[in-house]
Amino acid sequence: MRWPDSAVPVRMQRVALVAPSVALRDVLVRVADAAAVEFDRDGTTQEVTDETVRLLRGSPTQQVAALLSPVRPDLEDLARSGRYDLLAGEAQLRSRAAAAVERSGAAALAGWIPASQLPAITAKVAEVGGAVVPLTPPASSCAPTLLAGRGLHEELTPLVQTYGIVPYADLDPSWLAWASYVVMFGIMFGDAGQGLLLIGVAAALRAGRPSWLRRFRAAWPFVGGAGVAATVFGLLYGEFFGPTGVVPVIWLNPLAGPVTLLLAAAGFGAFLLAGAYALGVINRWREGGWRSALCSSSGIAGSTLFLGAGAAAGGWYIHLVVLLIVGAVVAGTGLALAFAGFLAEAGGGGTALVQTSVEIVDLVVRLGSNVVSFTRLAAFGLTHAALGLLVWEGTMALWHRGGLLAVAGIVVFAAGTALAFSLEALVAAIQALRLEYYELFSRVFVGQGEPFRPWHVPTATDMRELG
Secondary structure (H helix, E strand, O other), X not given: OOHHHHOOOOOEEEEEEEEEHHHHHHHHHHHHHHOOOEEOHHHHOOXXXXXXXXXXXXXXXXXXXXXXXXXXXXXXXXXXXOOHHHHHHHHHHHHHHHOOXXXXXXXXXXXXXXXXXXXXXXXXXXXXXXXXXXXXXXXOOOOOEOOOOOHHHHHHOHXXXXXXXXXXXXXXXXXXHHHHHHHHHHHHOOOHHHHHHHHHHHHHHHHOOOHHHHHHHHHXXXXXXXXXXXXXXXXXXXXXXXXXXXXXXXXXXXXXXXXXXXXXXHXXXXXXXXXXXXXXXXXXXXXXXXXXXXXXXXXXXXXXXXXXXXXXXXXXXXXXXXXXXXXXXXXXXXXXXXXXXHHHHHOOOHHHHHHHHHHHHHHHHXXXXXXXXXXXXXXXXXXXXXXXXXXXXXXXXXXXXXXXXXXXXXXXXXXXXXXXXXXXHHHXXXXXXXXXXXXXXXXXXXXXXXXXXXXXXXXXXXXXXXX
16 A cells, blocks of 8 residues: 555545346345445435344344345245344345335445445446446535555554544544654653563564463554654663663753753644644645635644744744744734634624634633643653652662662562553553644544445355355
């Protein structure tokens, strides 16, 4: 899969499934087995009140795995032989068939299909007299979302899908979300020794050994990426299972330069927010054109306010009046655009004006608080370094006394490191996720998409299964 393809949801095609009425069942069997078409929801929820429902009431369980017979079955024979799986499949098929529009001996159903699968499905249904006709979707129709599902990308999408379904028009930020997540984790969990342990855990997860780890295999890219980031920041901090002196400080000892670390975390947060705004602008443009992008608080209006405020703050800090004035003008432009967008959404009038004013104040306050929120990266990084120092100093105090106390020092080091590793890894994972969802994704997405749910009922190919 080419990398540009992974940046957007899978392209969907609106289609009509057309067949002679007498061949509709055969066509639907082929479609159901292929699991490639999602029919319109109105059709999939239509009730069937024929004999299949009556016969299914005798099923010993309501949770049967549906199958379809490749040939039209005798429903009474299926019930007598206890083949409720085939009855359930037939009930689903008849529900879809009942939703078809029939004219002059032909039947048609509308739905969505991944564009890449259109040729294969067209060939399948043509074998039994059907056809798949591409349609131009109506303006009011929104395609369902299917994220690219091949290779490593498939294992990264849960980070985004846990937040919500990516709208079909939006970009898929799975790769960027993963990268920002593991870097934020590394800042808070900067220890080269513990990072190498995480890399080892990721290798075990990917290999599925021991066997009980196989259920968690999908997490290996996150654990591995977090381990690499933690190792890198551990080298920068000079931390290897604490301040043991095994590695030198390349950049900064967190406990010796807390203010520098806090400012760096805020700067990194501003960089991530700028990236989120950039994605937000693109998504608003793809969703509704330039009008939607221009006045949205997560589009051009919000981005302009953010950049202008940043420039003004920078001009004030370095005492550069020109930069301060330019930043203020740019920020004011962003505020004006956001005001126009909020007012248009509120509908106009006095009440709308008050509501818009409140939303503008909220936008400005949140903008500052969002940047400050990223200082937690430094705060938890300092906490991690402090715990490592505490364990190391306790270990050294016992070690230098010799004898049994030296053995006790080893125990303290092992137990303290294990406790710090467990607690800090959990805290860093949660805090990175919190920043990802609340500070970044809230700008990238403004709505939810609909997941692609193709109709799938396997065909019972072994004729012995048919009783």
